[in-house]
Amino acid sequence: MISLNINGRDYSVQAPDDMPLLWVLRDLLNLKGTKFGCGIAQCGACTVHVDGRPVRSCMLPAANVGPREVTTIEAIGQKDSGRRIQQAWLELEVVQCGYCQSGQIMAAAALIERNPAPDDAEIDAAMAGNICRCATYARIRAAIKSASRK
Amino acid sequence: MVAFASSARARAATSEVTSPSAIGGFVRISPEGGISLVMPSVEMGQGIYTAEAALLAEELDVRLDQIVAFAAPPDGSLYAQPLFKAQMTGGSTSIRGFWTPLRQAGAAARSMLVAAAAQAWGVHPNECSTKDGTILHSSTGRVLKYEEVAESAATLPMPEDPKLKSREEFRIIGKSQRRIDTSAKVNGSAVYGIDVMVDGMKTAAVAISPVDGGRLKSVDDNRARKIPGVIDVLRIDDAVAVVGEHYWVARAGVEALDIDWELGPNTKLTTASIRAEAVKAADEGTPIKALERGDVETSFKNATKRVTAEYELPFLAHATMEPINTTVHVRPNGCDIWVGTQTPVVAQKHAARITGLPVDKVALHNHLIGGGFGRRLQADTIEQAVHFAKQVPYPLKIIWTREQDIRHDRFRPCYLDRIAAGLDEQGRPLVWTHRTISGTVRRYFAEDGWPEGKLDKDAVDGAWDSPYAFPAIRVDWVRHDPPVKLNWWRGVGPTHNVFVVESFLDELAHTAGQDPIAYRRALLDANPRAMAVLDKVADAAGWHKSLEPRSGRGVSLHQNFGSYAALVIEVAVAISGEISLNKIVAAVDCGIQINPDTIRAQIEGGVLFGLSAALFNGITFDEGRVEQGNFNDYRQLRINETPPIEVHLLESNESPGGLGEVGTVSAAPALGNAIFAATGVRIRRLPIDRSLLSKRENA
Numbered sequence: 095m096i097s098l099n100i101n102g103r104d105y106s107v108q109a110p111d112d113m114p115l116l117w118v119l120r121d122l123l124n125l126k127g128t129k130f131g132c133g134i135a136q137c138g139a140c141t142v143h144v145d146g147r148p149v150r151s152c153m154l155p156a157a158n159v160g161p162r163e164v165t166t167i168e169a170i171g172q173k174d175s176g177r178r179i180q181q182a183w184l185e186l187e188v189v190q191c192g193y194c195q196s197g198q199i200m201a202a203a204a205l206i207e208r209n210p211a212p213d214d215a216e217i218d219a220a221m222a223g224n225i226c227r228c229a230t231y232a233r234i235r236a237a238i239k240s241a242s243r244k
Numbered sequence: 245m246v247a248f249a250s251s252a253r254a255r256a257a258t259s260e261v262t263s264p265s266a267i268g269g270f271v272r273i274s275p276e277g278g279i280s281l282v283m284p285s286v287e288m289g290q291g292i293y294t295a296e297a298a299l300l301a302e303e304l305d306v307r308l309d310q311i312v313a314f315a316a317p318p319d320g321s322l323y324a325q326p327l328f329k330a331q332m333t334g335g336s337t338s339i340r341g342f343w344t345p346l347r348q349a350g351a352a353a354r355s356m357l358v359a360a361a362a363q364a365w366g367v368h369p370n371e372c373s374t375k376d377g378t379i380l381h382s383s384t385g386r387v388l389k390y391e392e393v394a395e396s397a398a399t400l401p402m403p404e405d406p407k408l409k410s411r412e413e414f415r416i417i418g419k420s421q422r423r424i425d426t427s428a429k430v431n432g433s434a435v436y437g438i439d440v441m442v443d444g445m446k447t448a449a450v451a452i453s454p455v456d457g458g459r460l461k462s463v464d465d466n467r468a469r470k471i472p473g474v475i476d477v478l479r480i481d482d483a484v485a486v487v488g489e490h491y492w493v494a495r496a497g498v499e500a501l502d503i504d505w506e507l508g509p510n511t512k513l514t515t516a517s518i519r520a521e522a523v524k525a526a527d528e529g530t531p532i533k534a535l536e537r538g539d540v541e542t543s544f545k546n547a548t549k550r551v552t553a554e555y556e557l558p559f560l561a562h563a564t565m566e567p568i569n570t571t572v573h574v575r576p577n578g579c580d581i582w583v584g585t586q587t588p589v590v591a592q593k594h595a596a597r598i599t600g601l602p603v604d605k606v607a608l609h610n611h612l613i614g615g616g617f618g619r620r621l622q623a624d625t626i627e628q629a630v631h632f633a634k635q636v637p638y639p640l641k642i643i644w645t646r647e648q649d650i651r652h653d654r655f656r657p658c659y660l661d662r663i664a665a666g667l668d669e670q671g672r673p674l675v676w677t678h679r680t681i682s683g684t685v686r687r688y689f690a691e692d693g694w695p696e697g698k699l700d701k702d703a704v705d706g707a708w709d710s711p712y713a714f715p716a717i718r719v720d721w722v723r724h725d726p727p728v729k730l731n732w733w734r735g736v737g738p739t740h741n742v743f744v745v746e747s748f749l750d751e752l753a754h755t756a757g758q759d760p761i762a763y764r765r766a767l768l769d770a771n772p773r774a775m776a777v778l779d780k781v782a783d784a785a786g787w788h789k790s791l792e793p794r795s796g797r798g799v800s801l802h803q804n805f806g807s808y809a810a811l812v813i814e815v816a817v818a819i820s821g822e823i824s825l826n827k828i829v830a831a832v833d834c835g836i837q838i839n840p841d842t843i844r845a846q847i848e849g850g851v852l853f854g855l856s857a858a859l860f861n862g863i864t865f866d867e868g869r870v871e872q873g874n875f876n877d878y879r880q881l882r883i884n885e886t887p888p889i890e891v892h893l894l895e896s897n898e899s900p901g902g903l904g905e906v907g908t909v910s911a912a913p914a915l916g917n918a919i920f921a922a923t924g925v926r927i928r929r930l931p932i933d934r935s936l937l938s939k940r941e942n943a
């Protein structure tokens with residue numbers, strides 16, 4: 095049994111030791127907002143927060159999470175940073191197909207959480223791990239700035 | 245019944261509406277007040293739900309925040325794309341095809357609702373007006389909501405030729421609208437095919453023959469079956485599936501398989517062998533003429549200078565962000581498919597054939613798509629899933645790994661192009677010839693393949709119809725089908741041809757010692773729309789402003805999909821050969837604009853998509869196997885490599901043009917031309933080989 099704290103709730107799941115948090119979220123807990131993109135920590139689609147830090151859930155065995163708090167896209171809007179990012183994402187119409195955007199939003203929320211007013215270089219550094227095949231990057235940059243001004 | 249969003253924002257639903265009044269094929273109004281609009285095109289990021297809803301809502305006289313949009317079921321008679329005469333989303337056709345039909349459908353529904361209200365009131369319909377989903381009889385102040393008359397309206401005859409609004413009367417079209425599909429995409433609630441949950445569903449991972457054309461000889465599944473949570477091991481001709489309680493255990497099961505493949509006829513295939521065959525075809529093959537105008541041979545004789553070049557483009561994978569997946573439930577009397585597909589009718593037909601069920605017993609539930617780019621125009625992956633799912637009684641979800649998504653893609657063809665021009669003493673082109681050597685993509689979309697000797701226009705699109713007036717021109721195609729399965733890829737024919745045409749035109753300008761924009765302008769007297777976007781981009785980009793050493797600007801111009809686009813890219817090339825993108829400026833005339841903000845977004849994303857491929861991507865083969873597999877070796881442009889992008893839209897009264905692919909087509913030639921301006925090195929092969937740019941003598 096693996097015990098997890100996700101979005102403020104405690105769960106116990108039966109899962110193989112090497113099962114990544116991504117698949118525990120998606121297939122055992124039905125939290126489908128966190129996406130599978132590459133499985134090898136290259137794209138960021140699976141980004142969640144572990145104790146507030148952005149983490150690639152596709153390479154993190156759920157068994158290694160321990161008592162740390164996991165936050166997913168489903169609950170990030172309850173944090174001020176997440177709510178502001180989501181709002182800015184809609185206002186600037188960042189989203190195209192949307193498949194990468196859970197991960198983008200999680201990475202962006204973590205960024206403005208620790209750096210309330212990032213500049214272009216800081217945004218690029220924090221977001222470079224997140225691929226968007228629709229290439230919404232210019233708007234992501236603008237939306238992070240807009241969210242950090244509020 | 246679809247739950248109606250209580251918030252002011254409309255949303256895109258993926259479940260179907262079951263009990264409302266259908267007013268024509270596109271409008272459903274439930275008694276509880278939900279107005280649902282049926283989307284004939286699939287939403288894969290291009291913003292088509294919002295644009296098509298805008299066309300319907302404009303004439304129906306409802307606001308976009310009053311409606312729910314959902315995917316059309318497969319039904320070619322109702323939802324065929326008028327330009328393809330098939331229910332498919334691709335080729336930047338959606339708005340071009342549906343511009344008039346959807347407005348007519350909205351207007352017809354509105355007039356039926358008005359007629360029903362007028363009947364109820366015993367007045368003439370002309371005395372009634374509509375606003376935001378209500379019908380008003382102004383002289384008596386009576387008001388009825390659409391849902392109150394929907395049932396009776398649905399029984400009235402559909403007017404044949406409803407009157408459409410003039411452009412001045414538009415309240416939605418032409419004004420930037422908030423997208424209706426995005427609010428669910430920022431909080432994790434949007435449901436893509438990969439997210440589908442069905443009662444009793446199991447999940448499978450697969451192993452596929454590493455060489456296309458290979459067959460499964462035998463598989464030892466003893467170890468896999470011992471893994472707790474593994475439920476079944478299924479076999480088809482060229483693949484094995486391990487079914488598990490969840491995806492991770494299925495993956496573990498696949499890794500525990502011991503498979504013996506009969507690798508088939510393609511094990512000797514390499515990129516070099518494919519190229520050698522193409523060169524042979526170029527030398528010996530019979531060209532199929534696409535266009536010949538003027539006297540080509542005499543013009544070459546009269547020319548003072550002849551310029552020739554050879555260009556090459558690689559196979560490309562689509563690498564959509566959402567990896568390939570399909571969920572299928574086959575029962576003795578029916579089949580359900582949950583998937584995001586650009587080609588629902590074809591998928592349904594294949595499923596019927598594979599299961600032996602009548603087509604009307606196959607229900608396809610189409611979903612939001614996490615990136616299409618053409619990949620989901622073919623249903624091969626859905627066929628595979630049905631072959632597996634028909635072996636089991638439960639619903640089965642199949643998810644491919646990223647590596648499978650790339651290696652077992654159906655690729656954008658590779659191309660070899662031979663191009664030549666004859667110039668007069670001022671350096672102006674007297675004659676232009678362009679020969680493409682490639683496979684045919686269309687044979688994958690035609691019922692009976694593609695006959696020898698027949699032109700696949702896709703191979704020459706963007707070449708025979710360039711914006712320029714050449715006194716003499718010949719465009720032809722040598723068909724050479726490589727043993728690699730092909731597919732359309734964002735920008736289709738023009739992505740390839742415009743790279744060749746615009747790069748070579750740049751070569752001619754430099755040969756003539758002229759400015760590339762001035763050189764193009766001299767060929768555009770008869771093409772004011774192309775001239776206008778070119779002038780706009782030159783001005784906005786500060787074309788003549790000086791730049792640092794090893795920096796340069798490049799331009800491209802094209803007219804495809806009913807739109808005109810000019811692009812300027814500014815680059816700096818380091819001594820090491822590393823390329824930095826500094827600035828991108830686009831000017832686009834796409835006719836009447838539906839949703840200007842989405843148009844900009846499509847150009848921004850489309851350009852970067854094309855740059856990503858030109859900078860990094862080429863699928864190569866060794867021993868029949870695709871050498872790339874994931875984003876580490878099939879790498880994509882990232883935010884830190886993305887420069888600022890400006891998009892300028894020109895006002896126009898022309899019919900709306902397509903947009904999803906326009907920016908992608910512009911990208912590679914503008915980049916190559918910028919690199920030439922910065923380094924003097926001409927890019928004639930993609931992806932760009934940095935080692936060519938690191939030579940010191942070019943500094």
Ligand code: FES
Nearest residue numbers: 131132133138152
């Ligand atoms: S799926 Fe985890 S980084 Fe791509």
Ligand code: FES
Nearest residue numbers: 191192226227228
């Ligand atoms: S919005 Fe489509 S991949 Fe980012």
